[in-house]
Amino acid sequence: MNYQTIRQEIVDYAKRMYDEKLVSATSGNISVRLPDRPDAFAITPGSESYLRMTAERIVIMTIDGELLSCPEGAHPSSEWRLHAELYRRKEQVTAVVHTHSPYATAFASVREEIPLVLAEMQPWLGGSVEVAPYAALGTVEVAQNSANTIGTKGACLMANHGVVAVANSLDLAYVRACYVEDAAKIIHLARCIGTPCEIAMR
Template sequence: MEQNLDILRQEIVDKSLEAFREGLFSGTSGNMSCRVAPDEMLITPTSVRYDMLRAQDIVRMKLDGTVLEGKLQPSSEWRMHAAVYKAYGETNAVFHTHSPYATAFAVVRKSIPAVLIESCIFLGGDIRCADYAAPGTEAVGTNAIPALKDRGGCTLANHGVLAVGKDLAQAYLRAEYIEDVARIYTYAKSIGTPVTLDTL
């Protein structure tokens, strides 16, 4: 099992660095986790720049907050990750970003319309905005649960983006698509009236 955990730790580091370079993360904002047992997860630590993150920095913890391995403190949003895992048994990875276009929708508290086929294939349709909750509280996750129903992600009001998946690769891909759809919708709106797929 330790070998598998080491592989997952490195995958989290690699995906985090990729997100940092692509602009999905900035500074120390955002976080990523994966479930390693029904009640355990690996999660990025708090306050570490992603271009300096190492595999040994990844924290192993229970969903109740008990830290099992790691010298650093887990992400301040660990409660959000735990709430999603408890609500959705099929979810094994959670990715929280502050990607700019999708977060802009979160700031105005509007859904991201399904204007691309990727919205339907990979995300399940439009991306809903979860009700606001103070960052770092369990309510962030609790509020996200209904917004995630039948979707690959949601936005968090005045906060950022949450993408989920069966594994880290799927959660990451969905986070990329959420940002892509938000950006393209914004561009399209500057030209004319975007046509959503549910109106075709």
């Protein structure tokens, strides 16, 4: 299989992620697990402009790092280990979205979890958004820390880095990444007025 539909879906969401300012320049990454190979996934290439990205540039690789399809001059995102670790640990996860959205990344930079203050955070994210301990970019440690922190939730912050969201579809993973940014922004604005009131999990 050439996985053209999956490649194009990744490119479409990557461009949307850029247009909606969840990332800047070449930051962030998106992947989708292959339906006929649960040990492999398609992922955005590293250091390439989203504006010029095409489906043919998407890299396909295994969770162990073996390149199955890699266009000339391309290489997988430096955070491929993050995606691989999430797929390795969570059989139900079929898509991963990693953003550097500004409000959520501000929370990540001060290593503060996003508290459960919005009703929609419970069904969409599973509650508050916790912060994974810091580790250097692209390392096994940052991948393991993120997988540990997400647990059964839909997303987590990566300390001094950004957001990672997971789901059983790319659309849902993307929506979750958007909800994380929305919650961070609203909490920031609410704190300009007073103290946001946390709500209990139901």
